[in-house]
Amino acid sequence: EVQLVESGGGLVQPGGSLRLSCAASKFTFTTYWMSWVRQAPGKGLEWVANIKQDGSEKYYVDSVKGRFTVSRDNAKNSLYLQMNSLRAEDTAVYYCARDADSGSYFFDYWGQGTLVTVSS
């Protein structure tokens, strides 16, 4: 069964930085787009960013453009999210999700999430 395990969350002050990681296993990582999706406490899901199989294309929700960077290391089967200039509104559980191998753009597997808290 596909496994996605996030790490790197924690408490950070406003304006600070954090790097999230997602370790993927039990599937061919190099053949899938990958995404980050977040969920603020008590709120709904929000897609944050995604990255093409070879890293050549990346897309971001407007609220994180210029502050967050998605990347991947296919040799390590890992996905990353570098988060800079963090704000209180970035507080959320961040999920790593696999984009389905389909032309319809949905998420077929999710990790369990890692909590990021931005607070002084």
Added chain:
Amino acid sequence: SYVLTQPPSVSEAPGQTARITCGGNNIGSKSVHWYQQKPGQAPVLVVYDDSDRPSGIPERFSGSNSGNTATLTISRVEAGDEADYYCQVWDSSSDHRVFGGGTKLTVL
């Protein structure tokens, strides 16, 4: 950007049929996907491409999509179906994935 509108809550008695709607401008022209999220857990895909079910999802879960409304239908509702449900589409104009605000299903 493309907006998806869901009712905040839906309630249904066990054994009945629950219908959760997802509204969007000409959503019938898009592929709609649905996720179930139970408290403290990650979302799980329950319907994709409007009406297809991933393996392991009961046939009680079905979907439809036409005009400006997509619908997730849960037949013979069980206590274990109580969860938040989210619809999702791909917005081709921005190349962004978009979620609805979510609907909390309460089984009475």
